[in-house]
Amino acid sequence: MNADAAPAVDFLGGVGTVTGSKHLISSGTARVLVDCGLFQGLSSLRKRNWSRPPLDVSELDAVVLTHAHLDHTGYLPVLVREGWRGPVYATADTARLAEILLADSAHLMMEEAAHANARGWSKHHPALPLYDQRDAAAAVACLRPVDFDTPFTVADGVEAEFGTAGHILGSAWVRLGLAGGAKTVVVSGDLGRPGHPLLNSPRPRPACDALLLESTYGLRSHDDTGVDEHLAETINTTVRHGGSVLIPAFAVDRTEVVLMALARLRRADLIPDLPVLVDSPMALASLRVYRQAIADHDPRLRPELWCGDDPFAPLRLHELHTVEESMTANHPRVPSIIVSASGMATGGRVLHHLKHLLPDNRNTVVIVGFAAAGTRARLLADGARFIKIHGYYVPVRATVRVLDGFSAHADAEDLIAWATAAPPPHTAYLVHGEPDASSTLAQRLRDDHGWNAVVPREGEHVLV
Numbered sequence: 245m246n247a248d249a250a251p252a253v254d255f256l257g258g259v260g261t262v263t264g265s266k267h268l269i270s271s272g273t274a275r276v277l278v279d280c281g282l283f284q285g286l287s288s289l290r291k292r293n294w295s296r297p298p299l300d301v302s303e304l305d306a307v308v309l310t311h312a313h314l315d316h317t318g319y320l321p322v323l324v325r326e327g328w329r330g331p332v333y334a335t336a337d338t339a340r341l342a343e344i345l346l347a348d349s350a351h352l353m354m355e356e357a358a359h360a361n362a363r364g365w366s367k368h369h370p371a372l373p374l375y376d377q378r379d380a381a382a383a384v385a386c387l388r389p390v391d392f393d394t395p396f397t398v399a400d401g402v403e404a405e406f407g408t409a410g411h412i413l414g415s416a417w418v419r420l421g422l423a424g425g426a427k428t429v430v431v432s433g434d435l436g437r438p439g440h441p442l443l444n445s446p447r448p449r450p451a452c453d454a455l456l457l458e459s460t461y462g463l464r465s466h467d468d469t470g471v472d473e474h475l476a477e478t479i480n481t482t483v484r485h486g487g488s489v490l491i492p493a494f495a496v497d498r499t500e501v502v503l504m505a506l507a508r509l510r511r512a513d514l515i516p517d518l519p520v521l522v523d524s525p526m527a528l529a530s531l532r533v534y535r536q537a538i539a540d541h542d543p544r545l546r547p548e549l550w551c552g553d554d555p556f557a558p559l560r561l562h563e564l565h566t567v568e569e570s571m572t573a574n575h576p577r578v579p580s581i582i583v584s585a586s587g588m589a590t591g592g593r594v595l596h597h598l599k600h601l602l603p604d605n606r607n608t609v610v611i612v613g614f615a616a617a618g619t620r621a622r623l624l625a626d627g628a629r630f631i632k633i634h635g636y637y638v639p640v641r642a643t644v645r646v647l648d649g650f651s652a653h654a655d656a657e658d659l660i661a662w663a664t665a666a667p668p669p670h671t672a673y674l675v676h677g678e679p680d681a682s683s684t685l686a687q688r689l690r691d692d693h694g695w696n697a698v699v700p701r702e703g704e705h706v707l708v
Contacts, residue, residue: 251422251708253429253454255700256298257281258676261289262460262616263315265676266298269429271422274305274399278418278431278456280332282318282349284590286618293319293374298703301328305399307386309334310433311415312341312496318349320386321379329386333398335406336389337414337542340533341496343384348495348526350380352591365635392416392544393447407447408544410436411652412497413537415443419450427708428452430669434460434676435654435662439468441504442497442534444544446654448665454708455669459677460614461655462685464648471649472505476514478608478645483516483579487606487642492594492621494587495527497652498613500534502583503556505650521573523564523593524585531556574600587613589620599633607642612650617678656685664693671706672697 249272256277258265264283269276277299283289301323309317309332320332320342334342353373360366390396395405401423406416411434420429430452438445449455482489493499499522509515522528534556541550549555564570570593573582582601584594598620601607615621620631624644630637654662663672672695674682682699689697700706 251427252705253456253673253708254705255673255675255702257283258315259700259702260679260682261285262614262676262678263289264292264319265316266319267431267456267675268299269402269420269422271399271401273401275303276398276402276420277304277307278420279310279316279433280307280319280323281315284315284588284619285616285622289618293322297323297326301326304328304330306330306402307332308398308404308418308420309338309342310409310418310431311412312338312345313412313434313494314345314349316433317342317345320383321346321350321375324382324386325375325379331388332383332386333388333390333396333404335392335414335416337533337537337544338416339387339389341412341414341530342387344526344529344533345496346380346383347377350375350377356591359634363634407449408444409433410440410443410446412436413443413534413542413544417446417449419452422708429454429456429708431456432458432662434458435659436652437466437654437658440652441501442545442549444546446662449662451667453670455663455672456675457659457663457672457685459659459674459682459685460653461651462659462674462677462681464655464681465657466648466651466655468649471647472509472514474645474647474649475505475610476509478610479509479515479518479581482606482608482643483518485606486579487604487608488576488580488582488601489608489610490582490584490594490597490601491610491612492587492589493527493583493585493612495524495585496530498587498650499524499527499583499585500531500556501650501652502612503561506581507555507557517560519560519562519576519578519580521562521564521580521582522584523570523573523582523597525565527583527585528563528565570596573597587621588615589624595633598631599636599638602631602638602640602642605641605643609642609644611644611646614651614653656688659685660688660693663689668693668695670696673706674699
């Protein structure tokens with residue numbers, strides 16, 4: 245590194261898309277990668293996971309993770325396969341969850357490649373996983389847990405601090421002090437909602453020279469009106485028709501939020517006493533982490549959760565661990581509620597359930613979170629009549645409902661409130677959003693608050 249070089253940011257992913265987040269922060273004496281995510285969704289994005297890494301790992305000093313979701317962590321095993329063995333700093337809960345998610349990601353990639361080779365539905369011969377479980381384990385070995393609200397040295401001339409982001413357990417925004425604190429960068433990561441049923445609100449951001457602000461919902465406001473009632477009505481209508489309800493849900497946090505809602509509805513006798521099948525080893529492992537956090541009185545959780553009954557337990561909760569147990573959810577013997585990963589239906593067991601349940605008009609699929617362009621969940625939300633799964637087109641005859649009220653992402657109003665609660669940065673960069681969302685939020689910050697707010701280009705290099 246050139247010690248005389250000015251502090252800078254290189255945008256290597258998560259620009260013009262909600263996936264693949266990678267921001268390279270240079271201090272002049274060190275280079276630190278904030279987040280190391282997989283691209284998901286559109287084929288053109290997913291192909292980028294297979295390209296050469298967008299940075300020279302030999303010149304990288306450290307990685308810092310804002311939270312455990314794969315669009316922020318899932319590229320780490322590739323970095324390790326390319327020779328990276330340096331420290332990866334994260335909060336303790338992010339480290340616990342990342343271990344689960346990376347192992348499961350590798351398992352699913354290997355399983356999908358084997359399935360494609362056995363059934364011949366891939367155009368690649370042979371189909372290969374992007375990485376395997378050895379790569380994932382090597383990435384996990386690099387994790388270094390760090391406490392919230394405690395400054396720590398990341399690399400020469402770079403100090404960092406995590407603040408609560410309220411998106412999932414362990415999620416954080418990160419402040420980076422560069423060149424002895426002469427310049428400061430804040431990366432929001434993914435921000436949660438003030439009304440999250442499990443987590444406390446995001447901690448206010450500190451002042452900074454450059455702010456990298458997520459913009460997933462930069463174009464939208466959440467409608468929380470009657471979300472429980474809408475879910476209850478959907479379930480009751482489906483049951484009257486003799487069908488089952490399939491909820492593709494992110495394994496971390498969204499599964500917990502959905503189970504809490506189902507438990508509330510059942511206790512209030514607003515839905516019938518149905519079997520609730522949780523079919524995702526990753527979601528079940530994450531559920532154990534959340535339950536332990538409640539038992540440990542984790543200060544990032546709402547304190548009302550620390551006492552009372554298990555908030556995630558509808559009366560007939562069934563955990564499906566084995567492949568054989570999972571297969572029973574393809575053809576439920578009685579109307580059931582099936583919660584399965586992945587939330588955007590990009591992989592995992594939920595694909596098998598969609599393949600079997602979508603052709604039957606008695607069933608309902610409920611989309612409960614943001615779905616990136618090109619994902620099956622987005623296609624379903626947009627009204628697709630067919631979706632492709634494992635090489636076959638599957639007709640969509642089931643009802644599809646979208647319930648935005650379950651989102652764990654801050655909406656446009658939340659993002660602006662969090663960003664503008666501190667003095668304006670020299671420049672705000674709108675990242676982790678689809679083009680319209682990022683540009684709309686940037687325009688609002690310029691017009692309503694007088695900020696210097698821009699949407700960076702992929703691969704762009706800017707000075708701090």
